[in-house]
Amino acid sequence: MTQVKLRALSKSFRRGGEEKLVLKEIGFCLEPGQFLAILGPSGCGKTTLLNILAGLEDYQGQLELTPKPRVSYVFQEPRLLPWLTLERNLAFALPRPDMDRVHRWLKRVGLEGYGRYYPHQVSIGMQQRAGVARALLIEPSLLLLDEPFSSLDELTAQQMRTELQGWLAQSAATVILVTHNPLEATYLADRVLLLSRSPARVLDELAVPFPRPRSLEAPELWQFARGLVRRLEEGQ
């Protein structure tokens, strides 16, 4: 489990000789094992923030990950290697091949019997399941989820959100989810960080006050999500 601390973290990109600020002095502290959802409008820099946490981008400011995390990432799109079968895609994430573990995870995400198929042979939902399995089978201490269900139809997305809760219950990872879906944030997270439009700054940070397991039928979840939308609109 990893503790995540950000202090005055900023990020700018240089485009055509101009410096464009994307993230402005972002700060938060996430305790080990907590689930944080980052909510903000499209294009505000949420993915950039995740890329920084994954070590894919440089930044200004302070970022502390203690102890040194084993990071895993579920991308917006499955990002599988098209020339490898699903089981070999999962094995690719491991430092050493462990096909027993690969098959266990394929079964856990409902892909038993599909291990020898290539990504293009299965549906996008199944590819995304494989992407989630790949991220979880390395037993991460910090799991980053970048709108993992946005490319799926709502029915499949909801099924996967429910299943994700179950998979995460068996994991000790600290989780950061980027989303623009307030209900998804309310359903999955312990805390929600609200970001403004670009350059993104923190508008608010709220604890989600509902015990688990949560139900999407519960009216208080919808009410909380509507509150998040209102807070986002006020802050823009």
Place this chain on the structure above:
Amino acid sequence: MSYRLASLGNPWFYRIFSYASILLVWLALSALLGVKLMPGPPETWAFLVRELERGVLLPQVGITLQRVLLAFALSMAAGLALGFWAGRSTKFDRLLEGWVALGLAIPRILPIVMAYVLIGLNEQAAVLSVFLIVLPTVIVQVREGVRALEPRLFQMSQVFGKGPFEVAFFVVWPQLAPFVWGTARSTLSLCWKMIVFAELLGRTSGVGYQISFYFQMFEMRGILAYGLAITLALVALDALLLWAAQRAGRWRGREAVA
């Protein structure tokens, strides 16, 4: 009726028709111009067998193949390295830009003639000139392949802590392979045409020299027989490359199951 339709739907029908039409045109030309001026397939084949029995054909084809493969290997090795670097570095690409533009635009006979004048009528000049002719094409094709590499897959590999060898083997090579095999086929084709030309201009052995010799004798059977021999050898090599290319991309052909 159904048998006829089944034949027309079979891709082999069109392939066989394509090759058969070449023979038919050849036969027609031979009949039209006369066997002396334009020998047909039977006369050419008989000449080819005669050269084989004399023990001349195979050594001459072998010499040409040796030169072709040497020029091919050199231009692929250098072209892959330079093309890869040019695809990754804009500065290096710009540095190379003038040379590549010159190499692509220059008349292909010029490097051969210049090499013979500057280095002499020898093996090195023949192979080096063909290497220089082919190299810019390889660089451009490999560079485009490298530019088309998917950066998001590199990010994914980085997140999962993959080292340079795993990235090269599992991420870079499968994406580059179609470009490399395609380039290898076109490079081989260009190499052999240029080597035969270089032999014709300034060597005393090889298929190009034999063609030049029979041209001076005005012996069309010899010209066609040696042309046919090297063409068949290179078609076989090309088929080998094509097989390797298809093998590398066989995952694409699998049908969807869900």
